[in-house]
Amino acid sequence: MTPWPLLILLAGSAAAYADDGEYLFHAAGCLACHTAKDGAPLAGGRPFETPYGTFYAPNISPDRKTGIGTWSRREFIDALKHGTAPDGSAYYPVFPYPSYRLMTNTDAGKIFDYLQTRTARSQTNREHDTPWWLFRWMMKLWQWWALDEPAPAQTNQELERGRYLVDALGHCGECHTPRNWLGASIRTRYLAGTDLGPEDEKVPNITPERADGIGKWDADDLAYFLETGQLPDGDYTGSLMADVVDNTTSKLRVADRQAMVSYLRAVEAFPGP
Ligand code: HEC
Ligand code: HEC
Missing domain, CATH: 1.10.760 (Cytochrome Bc1 Complex; Chain D, domain 2)
Known part of the structure; x- marks a missing residue:
């Protein structure tokens, strides 16, 4: 039999970490990257200048044509945690999926549900401005080579x-x-x-x-x-x-x-x- 105090402790800790999608969305900092200066929230367009060119964050509002309104939860989790797009291609790591891969599927799913409740914004994604030698397929190799062991888990x-x-x-x-x-x-x-x-x-x-x-x-x-x-x-x-x-x-x-x-x-x- 499980002693009561332990059960209460477990219930308490589970409740403390049962974050809703909105909380997780803020804790993961999605908004700032996916919103252009003076632009509509989540409609994308914010530029990221890097040594490999300029990348533009895409529209992640639930618009069905220009956003992610038709995506399934599975597709979303694959994008967020594995850097894989619905068509199977790989994302550039300006999108910090190397970190988000450590998120639980439950939490990623909650962020998906939260995004679905946001206002749909019609705004077509801007193409990245990358040098001629950089191709998306290279990111598959990058994922293979560059994603290593995360920091060790803690026992406390x-x-x-x-x-x-x-x-x-x-x-x-x-x-x-x-x-x-x-x-x-x-x-x-x-x-x-x-x-x-x-x-x-x-x-x-x-x-x-x-x-x-x-x-x-x-x-x-x-x-x-x-x-x-x-x-x-x-x-x-x-x-x-x-x-x-x-x-x-x-x-x-x-x-x-x-x-x-x-x-x-x-x-x-x-x-x-
Ligand atoms: C987008 C890049 C970026 C991310 C993400 C980021 N930081 Fe920073 N952080 C910086 C920069 C740049 C500075 C220095 C800012 C300045 O010069 O005023 C800084 C400064 C700090 C400092 C002050 C250190 C000092 O000695 O002045 C702390 C503490 C810190 N960050 C913690 C964090 C934590 C914790 C997180 C994750 C929740 C985080 N940062 C995420 C870029 C980032
Ligand atoms: C540091 C900036 C940054 C942060 C933080 C960020 N993203 Fe992104 N995100 C991007 C960029 C840039 C891309 C485009 C990557 C590419 O085209 O390869 C992207 C791509 C995406 C895509 C793919 C969209 C499509 O049309 O293919 C989704 C979904 C997404 N992000 C959701 C999120 C969510 C949810 C969060 C928070 C948990 C988040 N992003 C945090 C920059 C960011």
Whole structure:
């Protein structure tokens, strides 16, 4: 027989993580990427300039012609978690499916259901502007070569929740983990920052390294930063990270922000770039 306190504990923890689609959608930061400046929400068109050309986010509103209104749940999950389009072709990893692949199918399905309730926007997708030598089929090879082992699972429940929020939903490593020449995340530099971040920005080391990471921040500093974007010295974070705070980390429940903080303070410390 299962003792009652354990049952209550299990029920409580399941309820705490039974997030609805809207919450997951914000925790995963879908809105900002799929909305152009002054554009209709989820209608796409936001440009991403990369060394491999300019990519435009597609329309993920439920419009049946120009959006994903006719997609099945299976097709959606394949796109989000495996980087595979309904026609079998592979997506470019500007779409952070290397992180979203760590999401549960249940959570991915909930995001799908939530998207179906949004207003349909008719807006045709813009073609990516890529160099002549870059082809979509190459991304199949990229997926084969560049998707490696994710960060190790945690045995402590709060830390494991933090890892899920950081890796599967928040995709923090897409910017904070440096990449090798193939564009694959360097696992042994997990979250250690890079001088070659998106839009040529320097992305800081967010491991607990004391010299150039966030090892000198206390837990409250970090929680406050994720809620407000304010750094311990009183300045506010800029640019890309300000978007992440506005759209994602400020929208998390206090306990989830706390789990993220605990996890970030527990990962291995690596020196920065
Ligand atoms: C960093 C920006 C970024 C984020 C964050 C992001 N996406 Fe995307 N997404 C893109 C880009 C760019 C593409 C186009 C990839 C390609 O064409 O190969 C894309 C493609 C897609 C597609 C395929 C659409 C089609 O017409 O083929 C779907 C579905 C999608 N994203 C859903 C989501 C959802 C849901 C989230 C949040 C869980 C999300 N995206 C987060 C940038 C992003
Ligand atoms: C789109 C890229 C991007 C993503 C995604 C991203 N960050 Fe950042 N982050 C940055 C950049 C760029 C800065 C530096 C901003 C500045 O210079 O003001 C930064 C700064 C920070 C800082 C401040 C560190 C310092 O020493 O100043 C923390 C902490 C942080 N990010 C945590 C996170 C967490 C946690 C996530 C995931 C929820 C995340 N970031 C996702 C780009 C990103």
